[in-house]
Amino acid sequence: MKPSITVELAARVKNLPPYLFATIDIMKQEAKAKGVDLIDLSIGDPDIPTPKHIVDAMKAAVEKPEHHRYPSYEGMLSFRQAVASWYKSRFNVDLDAKTEVLSLIGSKEGIGHIPLAFVEPGDVVLVPSPGYPVYPVGTLFAGGESYIMPLVEKNNFLPDLKAIPADILERARLMYINYPNNPTSACAPRKFYEEVIELAGEHNIIVCHDAAYSEIYFDNEKPMSFMEVDGAKEVGIEMHSLSKTYNMTGWRIGFAVGHKDVIAGLGKIKSNLDSGVFQAVQEASIAALETDDKILAEIRGTYQERRDVLYAGLKNLGMEVIKPKASFYLWTKVPAGYDSSSFVAHLLDKAGVLGTPGNGFGTPGEGYIRFALTVPAARMKEAVERIGKVL
Ligand SMILES: *Cc1c(COP(=O)(O)O)cnc(C)c1O
Numbered sequence: 407m408k409p410s411i412t413v414e415l416a417a418r419v420k421n422l423p424p425y426l427f428a429t430i431d432i433m434k435q436e437a438k439a440k441g442v443d444l445i446d447l448s449i450g451d452p453d454i455p456t457p458k459h460i461v462d463a464m465k466a467a468v469e470k471p472e473h474h475r476y477p478s479y480e481g482m483l484s485f486r487q488a489v490a491s492w493y494k495s496r497f498n499v500d501l502d503a504k505t506e507v508l509s510l511i512g513s514k515e516g517i518g519h520i521p522l523a524f525v526e527p528g529d530v531v532l533v534p535s536p537g538y539p540v541y542p543v544g545t546l547f548a549g550g551e552s553y554i555m556p557l558v559e560k561n562n563f564l565p566d567l568k569a570i571p572a573d574i575l576e577r578a579r580l581m582y583i584n585y586p587n588n589p590t591s592a593c594a595p596r597k598f599y600e601e602v603i604e605l606a607g608e609h610n611i612i613v614c615h616d617a618a619y620s621e622i623y624f625d626n627e628k629p630m631s632f633m634e635v636d637g638a639k640e641v642g643i644e645m646h647s648l649s650k651t652y653n654m655t656g657w658r659i660g661f662a663v664g665h666k667d668v669i670a671g672l673g674k675i676k677s678n679l680d681s682g683v684f685q686a687v688q689e690a691s692i693a694a695l696e697t698d699d700k701i702l703a704e705i706r707g708t709y710q711e712r713r714d715v716l717y718a719g720l721k722n723l724g725m726e727v728i729k730p731k732a733s734f735y736l737w738t739k740v741p742a743g744y745d746s747s748s749f750v751a752h753l754l755d756k757a758g759v760l761g762t763p764g765n766g767f768g769t770p771g772e773g774y775i776r777f778a779l780t781v782p783a784a785r786m787k788e789a790v791e792r793i794g795k796v797l
Pocket residue numbers: 450511512513514515538584588616618646647648649650655659660
């Protein structure tokens with residue numbers, strides 16, 4: 407008999423919920439196989455191409471042999487300096503490029519890895535829910551325990567910090583927050599960040615602010631950076647991504663900035679697991695960070711037009727929609743008689759429109775559906791018409 411093995415998954419993998427977007431992918435494939443003309447509003451992946459000057463910078467960079475070798479773990483100094491300059495000009499925040507900036511292979515990578523640096527088995531991580539699924543999964547992989555901070559409408563989708571029990575605060579090592587928020591599209595006021603800093607200082611909790619959507623905003627109301635708030639750099643870090651800002655989801659680059667010991671700890675994990683970001687991508691990203699604001703304003707304008715079409719359209723149909731000030735999502739209550747999953751299935755079956763079930767981002771998202779503004783306005787109009795016929 408040939409030797410063979412039984413493949414047994416580790417408990418940490420067995421215990422994982424199915425990755426939300428993998429489930430949605432299956433639904434999408436089935437609809438496409440049936441020949442449905444699908445309007446896909448389910449995934450936050452920009453349909454607009456990367457701006458040309460960034461692609462051109464990449465073409466030039468990829469020719470350079472010095473970029474064909476292993477990159478430095480922490481990122482090229484020139485890239486980290488570009489990040490520091492970007493923070494200075496965008497938020498008036500001073501950062502030391504050498505110690506307070508770290509390159510990431512997309513912010514998902516940093517979000518997933520940070521608990522490995524700071525969370526002991528049994529420690530608590532404070533996780534907003536509904537939220538980006540990587541927060542609880544990164545926690546699980548490090549052996550930590552997620553404590554769910556529900557984001558509900560009556561609190562403007564901000565966690566109720568006063569509701570966190572004392573014994574949980576005692577055991578908490580890390581807290582994730584994310585504004586502008588995916589999936590609720592909420593923004594956070596300065597006062598909230600001040601309360602977070604106060605709480606973190608009191609209980610020795612590292613704050614990890616996910617700012618992936620800080621540049622996708624509407625009506626000229628710029629969201630702020632956590633780093634702008636006095637004391638933020640003493641309690642935590644902020645992660646940012648080039649993915650959403652510059653339509654670069656496929657390029658895999660992001661960065662973390664802030665508390666130098668937190669940056670160093672995350673860097674230590676990364677230097678043992680990955681070997682950094684392709685330097686040609688870093689060089690193109692310097693060009694990205696120097697993008698003329700006119701180009702970004704145009705991208706924001708495109709999303710704003712789509713937001714206006716979808717928001718007004720759904721509102722007209724009598725749906726309860728939250729008007730986003732930032733991010734590219736519409737967080738919408740499902741109509742009476744449905745839950746998140748049954749409404750998503752109904753829209754897919756009867757209208758060929760795919761949204762994301764709110765409960766897929768965590769139990770407190772039950773009763774909502776998320777629509778992403780990642781199709782052209784004309785398709786958005788058609789989506790509204792089709793939804794109108796099946797409500
Ligand atoms: C898209 C997204 C990210 C990850 O972006 P990367 O492509 O990995 O940089 C992180 N957080 C949130 C909330 C996101 O929606």
